[in-house]
Amino acid sequence: MKLVVALGGNALLRRDQPPTADNQLENIRRAAAQLARVAADNDLVLTHGNGPQVGLLALQAAAYVNVDAYPLDVLGAQTDGMIGYLLEQELANLLPAARAVTTLITRVEVDEDDPAFHHPSKPIGPVYTQAESERVAADKGWVMAPDGDAFRRVVASPQPLRVLGLQAIRWLLEHGAVVIAAGGGGIPVASTGSGESLQGVEAVIDKDLCTSLLARDLQADVLVIATDVPAVYLDWGQPTQRAIDKVTPQALAQHDFAAGSMGPKVAAACAFVLATGQRAVIGSLDQIEGMLAGTAGTQVCTEAAGGVNTL
Template sequence: MRVVIAVGGNAMTAADGSARPADQQAAIETAVEPVAELISAGHQVVLTHGNGPQVGNLLVKNELAAAVVPPVPLDWCGAQTQATVGLLMLNALDRALAARGSKVRTATVVSRTEVAADDPGFAAPSKPIGRYLSQAEAAVMAGHGQHWQDRGERGWRRVVASPEPVRCLDAPAVLALLAAGFAVVCSGGGGIPVVADGSPSGYRGVEAVIDKDLTAALLAGTLAADRLVIATDVEHAVLGWGTEHARPLTGIGVGELEALIARGEFTSGSMEPKVLAACRFARRSGKPAAITSLGAIAAALAGTAGTIVHPDRLDPV
């Protein structure tokens, strides 16, 4: 099968959230092991990933150096972290594949995701990113054109737009690499956000954050993938999370899951974008999507683990 796997950014840090270079490298070494198993079993794999901790590190550097050098814009941060995480993933995958006797080659595509210039998110930025600063520190960053909000006792925090992904611009390169036998890492962090600049085939980067799971669903559809797997730190999506009535979701129809989303059953910014992405892929492609832990990916593809979103049960119950 052709499988798109979306790995969360927190899977690339230590268990306590530490994002030192050694922490990231060790976490990625672990994260790619089940991916290497799938590749060795003959599946075509496209791997995408979060980049929140990595971009967070760059934002701190921006803030500390803002009085000396201009801050690096978010599209540059996305490109840098895609390349860095891609390098670590390729090295780790190459080692894991070699240990299994596989000769499959790997490649990273630094990838752009088109968003609409008139997306409502740009008019009212609301996605918080980075750390809290004092009013004086935030004022320095605001002087560079950034949007900061007073968040009360904790301080000020930067907010940006989180527009809908419209098109994975570099999917043709991914398809060419797949046809040549490569396993591919691409569209990290939801892709580098760009808008059409009005010139023929021209684009420019924008200050925004795109949800990586929604981009993964779009990418999987564009690549005609057989499955989308959203890998997180739990084996299932859960109804009633944190309550005595909590129960895991196993097999569920896309219509039923969409109704649960509409009722607000999932946490915004956490599980909600994952289930929404799974629904989008299942409804648009007519193929199943899965939400599960990294270690259960193979079982999820077999339909025996995780939350499996089926396209053939379309009506809410």
């Protein structure tokens, strides 16, 4: 099968962990061990989040006041190289020497007139208390917003329109490589006034929405969205909380999910299934083999008895 797997930011750095290199490497080694088991018998494209990492780089860049801080598209490219290198190395250590693993720095086109540029919503960087967030906002001029019981910086998150470099990704897959691409949702670029040239823009694209677009373009057999919970839940955090086992996109669209967490994952899965008729699954990376077998995670597919089956 041709698999496209999106690794959530928590697969690389858990919410409660300080963003150290050692913590990130430990998590990536754990993720690579899971991925290596399914890479052996499948064509595999990996994407990954970069919210904690790009936010940390932005903080570091802002701390050096002798030059202007680098823009988010450049910082995003840096995270693509950093995370891609770590994933590539750990996967290559586990796979046969003949199996190539390749990281591509991937540009993704967005619309410079996307309304998201006027309504920042994508959380990046570390979490803060309310008092800390107010101090950071005043010092850096950043927009801060609630994220659960804490606060984080939010930036523009425009819709991905076109993944650039598809020809290279397809060529690598045809030659047996595991491909790591579109990290952090890809590097956001937009057309200039002439319509011919592209330039980087100050934004971070949602990784799940970009991965869904990439999976459609590659005609993937299964889209896997790996997160830190075993399934999509109805009534999350309530006494009536229950996991969704199998569901159609139409039935899933009848429910509301948090915009900063599960919402984009649900939207990405539904868009892929509706466009291709293939299957998407949302769940824990630790259960990836069961997710592919249809026995774990939330299976989003064209047919489900009653529209929603819960566990």
